[in-house]
Amino acid sequence: MTNTLRIGIAGLGTVGTGVLDILAEHGDLIALRAGKAVKVSGVAARNRTKSRGKHDLSKLEWHDDPVALAKSSSIDVLIELIGGDTGPAKLAVEAAIASGKHVITANKALLAHHGVALARAAEAKGVALNFEAAVAGGIPAIKTLREGLVGNSAKRVFGIMNGTCNYILTKMGDEGRGFADVLKEAQELGYAEADPSFDVGGFDTAHKLAVLTSLAFGTEVNLAAIKIEGIEKVALADIRNAAELGYKIKLLGVAVNYGSGIEQRVHPTLIKRGSPVSETDDVFNAIVVKGDFVGDLVLEGRGAGAHPTASAVLSDIVDIARGNIRPAFGVPATELKKYKDSSPRAHEGGFYVALDLHDKPGAVAAIATILADNKISIESIVQRGKADPSAPRATAQFILITHDTLEASLKKAMDKIEKDGHVAGKARVIRIERF
Amino acid sequence: MTNTLRIGIAGLGTVGTGVLDILAEHGDLIALRAGKAVKVSGVAARNRTKSRGKHDLSKLEWHDDPVALAKSSSIDVLIELIGGDTGPAKLAVEAAIASGKHVITANKALLAHHGVALARAAEAKGVALNFEAAVAGGIPAIKTLREGLVGNSAKRVFGIMNGTCNYILTKMGDEGRGFADVLKEAQELGYAEADPSFDVGGFDTAHKLAVLTSLAFGTEVNLAAIKIEGIEKVALADIRNAAELGYKIKLLGVAVNYGSGIEQRVHPTLIKRGSPVSETDDVFNAIVVKGDFVGDLVLEGRGAGAHPTASAVLSDIVDIARGNIRPAFGVPATELKKYKDSSPRAHEGGFYVALDLHDKPGAVAAIATILADNKISIESIVQRGKADPSAPRATAQFILITHDTLEASLKKAMDKIEKDGHVAGKARVIRIERF
Structure with missing residues (x-):
């Protein structure tokens, strides 16, 4: 690589324009940090005449087709900001890797569907597949x-x-x-x-x-x-x-x-x-x-927004400029372990359960019995009077916090409680996490 | 560099032993992440016979003098865990840089006193000066x-x-x-x-x-x-x-x-x-x-503890193994700007002021007047009765929250309030930050 890193941006929406904003504002500082100048050499976007803020793109290599940009000898790095797990985004990323270009993408869908295949291809070619912007915007979660x-x-x-x-x-x-x-x-x-x-x-x-x-x-x-x-x-x-x-x-x-x-x-x-x-x-x-x-x-x-997300893209750019090329998922893609699902487990932290109770004698006792039958122990109970006493089918609100329990047991108990007619409508169940 | 990164650890206290713990537990995983094996080749510590947990160090190159370890041809990286801004820590780091070794240090005092000089030396030699562990322990603040x-x-x-x-x-x-x-x-x-x-x-x-x-x-x-x-x-x-x-x-x-x-x-x-x-x-x-x-x-x-801090050291080690060598302070040390102190400014966020007030008429009015004279406006006031009515010199507690003000103005007002004899003892003043 020379002492300029040449980037091509595919997709000039808010994030792409955000990248141009940062390079315009901090070009000199970024060159010091990157050890070389970072220059936008080419772009691919559908609408050439759309305004991109203050940025004059008239002198850049312009492609209607992102795949053509990906293959262009004018760029060292493709920044894919098109989105979507199929179509032009995928084709452009694949083409860039195949022609030995580094890739930066903010495309979570592409990674969630094809991340491992793309990582293998990138690693085989010795190029980066960087995606700081794909998760949690400006937060350096990937790094x-x-x-x-x-x-x-x-x-x-x-x-x-x-x-x-x-x-x-x-x-x-x-x-x-x-x-x-x-x-x-x-x-x-x-x-x-x-x-x-x-x-x-x-x-x-x-x-x-x-x-x-x-x-x-x-x-x-x-x-x-x-x-x-x-x-x-x-x-x-x-x-x-x-x-x-x-x-x-x-x-x-x-x-x-x-x-x-x-x-x-x-x-x-x-x-x-x-x-x-x-x-x-x-x-x-x-x-x-x-x-x-x-x-x-x-x-x-x-976690979102043009500038925080563009900040993440810049981190990826400077990593490439500095030669900090890591396996996309931390270890070589060929060494990633097969995914193995855990068997259903006791939920750590219990459940919040909200029941709209018919306000008649015996309901609480019946519910408590059903929970006990399913080995669900209760941490706390809050019962409230009718939310609106004038309503024709007024109910009392009954809130439970359970201790840790199997989700399947809770579901079974709720099915029984609903079937026995003690509650109006469905139980509202929300997991509690303790960290 | 070969496909083994050879490290020397100077100072085998809790953090040094923590690094050994991680390498023992995750050696294979770290090799995948680093792209090469990471091996401890030498150590320097005062007490050779002291127990270092389960670790057998008998086959390592052992130095009493950390400078000798720093110069040893058996290591690529010196990890300085001695501490102190002078003496053996500084000498060892300087010797390592001079002999073309990368340096990792957890030594905040050394960096706060000599960081720029060490960074210049390291950058002149093309070696890393990494210090993730020096600030906030396991938190990747430096990266x-x-x-x-x-x-x-x-x-x-x-x-x-x-x-x-x-x-x-x-x-x-x-x-x-x-x-x-x-x-x-x-x-x-x-x-x-x-x-x-x-x-x-x-x-x-x-x-x-x-x-x-x-x-x-x-x-x-x-x-x-x-x-x-x-x-x-x-x-x-x-x-x-x-x-x-x-x-x-x-x-x-x-x-x-x-x-x-x-x-x-x-x-x-x-x-x-x-x-x-x-x-x-x-x-x-x-x-x-x-x-x-x-x-x-x-x-x-x-922010502290053997294992979180050792986790930070491992991040620095793998950066070196991967060739991710950055200027110590983000930009080349020769490009760091001279430090320029800001002139005293209005504090953003105001002040908390606690006064132990003599419980006699006119005190509050006098204090409010002094504050007004110094152009300090008050956001809220809480006055409490005597904390202990039976105490011989009982006072009332008087709490102020001010709007943004110059620290010098507040100090002037407090001096006057204290001198005028409205308060027992000194005012307790704490800054408020709003982010």
């Missing part, structure tokens, strides 16, 4: 797992990885508003997409978790193994109940390495107030890794 | 500043960097015990030294802050410029008052880059509850960086 914690075998990695969900849950709690109401506001503010299902359904978190799991545990990426539950069913009443009991509700992605197998899940979770993770609110993200030597490490910051 | 945030100009770096102080302040608050009492317990538990002044006086934090400041702002290290205040004078009453007002008291190291100059200070600080930093309790550390593109980034974890 920390890939480089910072090399002395550790990780036992657990989890976190708040979706700013949209965290914003919605925070607002619901702070302002006492329902899910649909806050979602609408988030959409108006640009924090949520017109079709929010990828975010609020937990799928975005799952893609990111799949990548972190592989890095943390040295196993092949396995998106399909993740149990996914979104935040759509989190009721304002649950957030209020949780607050009274000293908890917040967060959408967590959690991966645990039990040695015998791995568990990956995404779901709303009660966590105790007063910890760095529980106090990560609004659009912020937090990633926690438990290493066997370092203990718990928490990283908290902006 | 994050040096590599993760290369796309940013930092505006502020601060944090909780001393586990002893954080443990003491946390216990005082949680258990309602005084400083001396908790300090004694911390000493018995091994969380505080027999002579605790380096920790509780804020000097340890200052050494770490000096290193972070240089990395964050690209300026020469300047330990002498730091204003240092320890936690010895933090009263239990202040912690209680702060809690009632929604704050915790933490010992923070704070560096701010105003563009026109830099401010570095170490002191007890009131910070609002409910943030990731305020909820960093017990022996845990937290480092916060505000970058111009990434925004606020918080790293929280174990």
Whole structure:
């Protein structure tokens, strides 16, 4: 490599423009840090005439087809910011690797679906496959797992990885508003997409978790193994109940390495107030890794947005400029272990259960008996009077916190409680994590 | 370099033994991550017969003099774990650099005093000067500043960097015990030294802050410029008052880059509850960086202890094995800017002031007038009755929270209040930081 690193940017949306912003602002500083100049040599984007802020791109090599940019002899590094796990993003990344170019991508879907194959190809060619921006935006989660914690075998990695969900849950709690109401506001503010299902359904978190799991545990990426539950069913009443009991509700992605197998899940979770993770609110993200030597490490910051995400891309660029080329998932892709699912286990930390109880004698006794029959022991109970006494089918609210129990046992008990007609509607069940 | 990286460890105390523990436990995994085997080839320690856990060191090259180890042709990397800013630690590091060896050190004092000179020497020789373990133990603060945030100009770096102080302040608050009492317990538990002044006086934090400041702002290290205040004078009453007002008291190291100059200070600080930093309790550390593109980034974890610190050393080792050699302070040491001190500024966030008021008419009016005369505006006031009405010189407690003001103005007002005889003893003043 010469003393200029030539980059090509495929996809000039907000993050791509953010990269141009940083290079324009800090070009000299980055050259000192990188040991060479970093120069944008080519771009690929659909719309050549669209305004990209103050940036004059007229003198750059311009491609309509990102694959052509990937193959261009004018670039040393392809930065893929197109998105999607198939189509032009995948083709461009594959073409760049095949022609011996380093690749930087912010594309979590591509990595969650094809990460191992791409890592093998990149390693065979001796080029980098860097993706700091794909998980948790500006937080250096990838570098920390890939480089910072090399002395550790990780036992657990989890976190708040979706700013949209965290914003919605925070607002619901702070302002006492329902899910649909806050979602609408988030959409108006640009924090949520017109079709929010990828975010609020937990799928975005799952893609990111799949990548972190592989890095943390040295196993092949396995998106399909993740149990996914979104935040759509989190009721304002649950957030209020949780607050009274000293908890917040967060959408967590959690991966645990039990040695015998791995568990990956995404779901709303009660966590105790007063910890760095529980106090990560609004659009912020937090990633926690438990290493066997370092203990718990928490990283908290902006998980999205043009500039935080571009900051992560710059970290990847300078790594390449400095010759810091690591295996994509920490160990060579050929050495990644096969993914082995853990058998169902007792949930660590118990469950929050909210039941709308028909206010008639014997219901509590019946429920307690069913729980005991299923060997579920209760840590605390809160019963409230009718929420609205004038309502025609008024019910009392009955909140349980269980001790650690098997999820299957809890499900069986809830089925029986619902069938026996003691409750109105379905039980609302949320896992509690203790860290 | 061959496909084995040969390390020499100077100083086999708890951290050195921790490094041996990790290599024994994860040798194969580290070889995959490093791309080569990592092997301890030599050691230097005073006591050869002392037990080092399960480790058999009898076949290693053994030196009484760390300088001899540093010069030995059997090693590629010297790991300096002796400590101290002069004497054998400095001599060994200098000798290693002079003979073309990479250096890893956990020695914050050495870096705070001689960091720039050592960095220049290392860069002239093309060897690494790595020190992840010198600041915040297992938290990858150095890697994050040096590599993760290369796309940013930092505006502020601060944090909780001393586990002893954080443990003491946390216990005082949680258990309602005084400083001396908790300090004694911390000493018995091994969380505080027999002579605790380096920790509780804020000097340890200052050494770490000096290193972070240089990395964050690209300026020469300047330990002498730091204003240092320890936690010895933090009263239990202040912690209680702060809690009632929604704050915790933490010992923070704070560096701010105003563009026109830099401010570095170490002191007890009131910070609002409910943030990731305020909820960093017990022996845990937290480092916060505000970058111009990434925004606020918080790293929280174990700031001390054999294994977390050894985990940081392993990160440095693997960086060297992978050829990831960066300038010690992010940019070449010859390019570090001269340190320029900021002129005294209005403190961002105001002050907490606790006064023991003689309970006689007119005192409050007199104090309010003096504050107004000094242009200090008050955000909130809490007055309490006599703490102990039976005491012969009973006083009322008078707590002020000021708006942002110049520290010099506050000092002037307090001098006047004390001189005018309205208060018993001295005013207790603690800065409030808002982030």
